[in-house]
Amino acid sequence: MSVYIADSSRYGTMQYRRCGRSGIKLPLISLGLWQNFGGYDPIETSRSILHRAFDLGITHFDLANNYGPPYGSAEANFGKILNDDFLAYRDEMIISTKAGFDMWPGPYGNWGSRKYLVASLDQSLQRMELDYVDIFYHHRPDPETPLEETMSALDSIVRSGKALYVGISNYYSTELTQKASQILKELGTPCLIHQPRYNLMDRRIENGLLKTLENEGIGCIPFSVLNQGILSNKYLGQIPEGSRIAKAHTPMEKNNLTDHLMQKISYLNKIALERGQSLAQMALAWVLRNESVTTALCGVSQPKQIEDNVEALNHLEFDSDELAEIDQIVS
DSSP states (O other): OOOOOOOTTTTSSOOEEEOTTSSOEEESEEEEOSSSSSTTSOHHHHHHHHHHHHHTTOOEEEOOTTOSSSTTHHHHHHHHHIIIIIGGGGGGOEEEEEEOSOOSSSTTSSTTOHHHHHHHHHHHHHHHTOSOEEEEEEOSOOSSSOHHHHHHHHHHHHHHTSEEEEEEESOOOHHHHHHHHHHHHHHTOOEEEEEOBOBTTBOGGGGTHHHHHHHHTOEEOOBOTTTTTTTSGGGSSSOOTTSTTTOTTSSOOGGGSOHHHHHHHHHHHHHHHHHTSOHHHHHHHHHHTSTTOOOEEEOOSSHHHHHHHHHGGGOOOOOHHHHHHHHHHHO
16 A cells, blocks of 8 residues: 655645634635534545545544444544545644544443543543544533533543543534533633534524624634535436435435425526636535634545635625525525
């Protein structure tokens, strides 16, 4: 196997934004390893995706304990590729993982207790063969565990050296986000970043959460910016083999693609073509046009999709007529 040498021009074209009021900048496109890096996917495809992403200046790689499937396999595969190919570049990378959803049987493998978060991160580090991650997230709010316990666990994880920064994900309540941020500030470990779902068709964070993140100095990294592939050209015709909806082990279902939804996608695609972009590129640009968004988290199944995503950065501007037409279609 040939030795991977990163492209020497990798930082020449990628754009970076500061994450909240921290010292960290993130690439406008980050790579998420949720669906296509697990035990059912060829590791050589995963390797080629990671190579191409890094060569294009993508430095942030996002995982979680239960990414795969099966659970843990995305971290294990990433760790193997990292140790085979990227050890020389570790200090140029932002690697994140999370805990908060179901991971192992029994009462200690889910939600937001200190017991679960600390144990889960230890397991993640072992799978990836790392001493630390750059960002560790609480993956979702826990309605039963006191928020103080969860946030103090994140603080202690940073103080232990197992993570450099912490974040939260799926905290859609502005009040809960503010409270989490305040607790972390008082503990001396500010919240670096928030990872919510956000795209053309899911705008719930516009209820004040984006403004709250800006006020609190917290970065924003939306996931599902392409609505799990729906905001792309792949579903304009027949469902392609290998797509998320076609895979039996993914949460997406074919009956999600109603005639009404497909009509909306077709109209959006028309606007994208008039802009000289693919639908996916326009959807990415729409999210990133807002500078309160630090970076867009994208999942891909082949290197060419990364290249297409990065090309979206060439045209992030929208005129008022385009925005009004998009709003009318998705309303």
